[in-house]
Amino acid sequence: MPRRPGASVRRVAPVRTHGLTHIALAVRDPKRSLRFYHAVLGVVPVYEQHDFVQAQTPGTRDVLVFERKPRRAGKAGGVAHFGFRLRRAGDISKAMAAIRAAGGTIRDHGEFVPGEPYVFFEDPDGYEVEIWYELPTPVDPRPIRRVSRDRRSSRTFSRPPGAA
Secondary structure, rough: OOOOOOOOOOOOOOOOOOOOEEEEEEEEHHHHHHHHHHHHOOOOOEEEEEEEEEEEOOOOOOOEEEEEEEOOOOOOOHHHHHHHHHHHOHHHHHHHHHHHOOOEEEEEEOOOOOOEEEEEEOOOOOOOOEOOOOOOOOOOEEEEEEEOOOOOOEEEEEEEEOOO
């Protein structure tokens, strides 16, 4: 609906989320996709039905949903690729070995800039996937250190910039 000239604009704060947390893929065989992504990324099933598997990377909020839709499997539909960001640049060779061992096809690999390695590959349904390391950006969550009440252990948490 167009705004009337001179009408005030109501400012509403954006909703806070955990970021982009899942993608649903049309696949030929949800269990096969689960096996592939478990071998490459360590995802585990958290919810399963005959034609549907929801998998999550342990310790994260990343979710991959595999929906049995063979006619649509591997078709981009406007999404060129999706990616997973490594925690350590040195893990790129481990990622490439896992991709090959799981039956994926590596299409390209290298560095975007020095210190930022990447690999593009196809999964069993033909989706293009990227695994890369990116140098920290100004908007990455900052780790914070909290000490437990008994002071015998401590844990590191992530907090987005600007969070109290």
